Amino acid sequence: MRVCVIGTGYVGLVTGACLAHIGHDVICIDNNEEKVKLMKSGQSPIFEPGLSEIMQSAINSGNIQFSSDLPAGVAHGEILFIAVGTPPLPNGESDTRYVEAVARGIGENLNGGYKVIVNKSTVPIGSGDWVRMIVLDGIAERQKTLIPAGGSSVEEKLPEISAQFDVVSNPEFLREGSAVYDTFNPDRIVLGGNSLQAIGMMKDLYAPIVERKFAADQSLPPVPVLVTDLSSAEMIKYAANAFLATKISFINEVANICDRVGADVTQVAKGIGLDSRIGNKFLQAGIGWGGSCFPKDVSALIHTADDYGYEAQLMKAAVSVNERQRLIALEKLQQALKILKGKTVGLLGLTFKPDTDDLRDAPALILIEQLNRLGAKVKAYDPIISQTGMRHGLSGVLVETDAERLADSCDALVLVTEWQQFSTLDYGKMAKLMNHAVMIDGRNFLDPEVMVRAGFQYVGVGR
Numbered sequence: 428m429r430v431c432v433i434g435t436g437y438v439g440l441v442t443g444a445c446l447a448h449i450g451h452d453v454i455c456i457d458n459n460e461e462k463v464k465l466m467k468s469g470q471s472p473i474f475e476p477g478l479s480e481i482m483q484s485a486i487n488s489g490n491i492q493f494s495s496d497l498p499a500g501v502a503h504g505e506i507l508f509i510a511v512g513t514p515p516l517p518n519g520e521s522d523t524r525y526v527e528a529v530a531r532g533i534g535e536n537l538n539g540g541y542k543v544i545v546n547k548s549t550v551p552i553g554s555g556d557w558v559r560m561i562v563l564d565g566i567a568e569r570q571k572t573l574i575p576a577g578g579s580s581v582e583e584k585l586p587e588i589s590a591q592f593d594v595v596s597n598p599e600f601l602r603e604g605s606a607v608y609d610t611f612n613p614d615r616i617v618l619g620g621n622s623l624q625a626i627g628m629m630k631d632l633y634a635p636i637v638e639r640k641f642a643a644d645q646s647l648p649p650v651p652v653l654v655t656d657l658s659s660a661e662m663i664k665y666a667a668n669a670f671l672a673t674k675i676s677f678i679n680e681v682a683n684i685c686d687r688v689g690a691d692v693t694q695v696a697k698g699i700g701l702d703s704r705i706g707n708k709f710l711q712a713g714i715g716w717g718g719s720c721f722p723k724d725v726s727a728l729i730h731t732a733d734d735y736g737y738e739a740q741l742m743k744a745a746v747s748v749n750e751r752q753r754l755i756a757l758e759k760l761q762q763a764l765k766i767l768k769g770k771t772v773g774l775l776g777l778t779f780k781p782d783t784d785d786l787r788d789a790p791a792l793i794l795i796e797q798l799n800r801l802g803a804k805v806k807a808y809d810p811i812i813s814q815t816g817m818r819h820g821l822s823g824v825l826v827e828t829d830a831e832r833l834a835d836s837c838d839a840l841v842l843v844t845e846w847q848q849f850s851t852l853d854y855g856k857m858a859k860l861m862n863h864a865v866m867i868d869g870r871n872f873l874d875p876e877v878m879v880r881a882g883f884q885y886v887g888v889g890r
């Protein structure tokens with residue numbers, strides 16, 4: 428099928444590349460010319476395992492094009508994905524201005540056969556109908572520009588724009604760091620809308636994925652496809668993220684109690700996770716959740732509830748537990764070093780999770796800010812950020828090129844991101860290079876006994 432994906436961030440680029448890889452004819456549109464240039468040269472503007480390979484295979488098969496030409500994209504696609512960002516406004520509300528710009532742009536350029544406009548961005552409940560309205564506005568705007576010069580009556584002279592379309596909500600559940608894998612191996616596909624034709628086209632589009640033709644385990648039953656109304660589809664996305672974030676806040680709260688009573692939260696998580704009603708995923712206690720989605724999506728749902736006069740108490744509690752949790756490493760550093768002024772703290776990892784270069788709402792950023800406030804010097808080593816350096820605009824932190832340089836002269840290390848590489852560092856050597864060999868393991872990632880043998884005073888979270 429002919430597909431146009433508008434917005435080539437994590438979601439748009441992975442979606443576009445994966446759909447091209449499974450045989451669709453895809454054009455990816457972005458208004459950032461630099462990004463388009465980079466993608467045209469076969470390079471991915473983001474670090475995401477497996478993405479460059481998928482992009483390259485799609486480029487080689489001629490199934491993918493990159494462009495900043497929205498009209499060309501709209502003309503090309505039978506299915507038009509909106510995949511631009513929906514960042515948070517200061518009050519927690521979702522900023523939908525990029526979605527609005529794209530929807531208007533689609534309307535202004537619609538002319539021709541039937542199109543399905545798909546909201547893949549995470550958008551507030553009700554946005555499906557709103558997008559429809561904006562597209563219609565765009566069509567009306569264009570129509571005005573088409574009135575022939577000298578036309579006296581709009582009704583008389585208005586040319587026909589053939590613009591039949593439906594809007595579908597198709598929320599995205601991929602995780603950064605495993606986005607390509609998640610796209611080919613989804614737990615479910617959610618389609619919201621009331622047009623049989625549009626839903627039928629979406630099912631055709633995803634058929635190879637539903638039938639697990641590109642899955643790691645092709646013997647599994649087909650991927651469940653949930654067809655529902657627009658608002659429920661939009662709500663599913665927010666509810667899924669809010670539930671997962673709450674689950675993490677819950678285990679973090681349990682970890683803080685474990686710290687006080689002398690229990691080990693990793694054992695507790697194992698013990699409760701074996702209950703199939705609870706499940707063992709998202710029970711990793713640590714320094715709190717971050718990233719481009721959980722914080723903004725939970726806040727947006729709280730804001731929506733607020734708009735309807737409902738106080739989302741549980742979600743607000745999940746957020747406040749998380750805000751406190753992000754400072755837990757600071758508290759533990761103060762317990763170990765007492766005074767932080769003048770001390771040097773090294774951060775192992777900067778990104779909000781491993782296998783991504785994304786620093787959006789990363790717990791490391793708050794730690795850097797707070798350590799600076801308390802007069803500590805902050806250094807960091809991150810397998811990806813150390814390579815890409817200051818392009819990320821970090822301030823208040825010296826980014827080192829390897830873990831041993833990081834350890835040199837530090838008074839403590841904090842493991843912030845559980846990069847796999849951090850399991851095989853020479854911790855014995857690192858401990859010797861430090862002023863004080865203190866290790867705050869913000870992800871309970873390291874083996875406490877190994878750390879003690881390496882010469883560290885080891886401090887985990889709830890263990």
Ligand SMILES: NC(=O)c1ccc[n+]([C@@H]2O[C@H](COP(=O)([O-])OP(=O)(O)OC[C@H]3O[C@@H](n4cnc5c(N)ncnc54)[C@H](O)[C@@H]3O)[C@@H](O)[C@H]2O)c1
Nearest residue numbers: 434435436437438457458459510511512513525548549599
């Ligand atoms: N990042 C994730 O893991 C993830 C997962 C699921 C859902 N989502 C949701 O998907 C949406 C996109 O997220 P993201 O992280 O990929 O965003 P992003 O910020 O990484 O990328 C957005 C892209 O859209 C482009 N853009 C903005 N305005 C445009 C316009 N008018 N025309 C063309 N391109 C335009 C930007 O240049 C950028 O490349 C958000 O709503 C997000 O909540 C994200």
Ligand SMILES: O=c1ccn([C@@H]2O[C@H](COP(=O)(O)OP(=O)(O)O[C@H]3O[C@H](CO)[C@@H](O)[C@H](O)[C@H]3O)[C@@H](O)[C@H]2O)c(=O)[nH]1
Nearest residue numbers: 599600601602603675709710711715716717718720779780
């Ligand atoms: O047991 C856990 C699991 C995760 N985290 C933290 O939670 C945050 C989010 O992690 P993860 O969910 O793995 O990454 P994202 O890429 O942000 O993915 C989430 O957000 C996406 C955007 O909406 C959704 O599509 C995904 O389904 C959803 O998992 C990160 O800071 C993790 O360190 C924990 O602290 N403990």
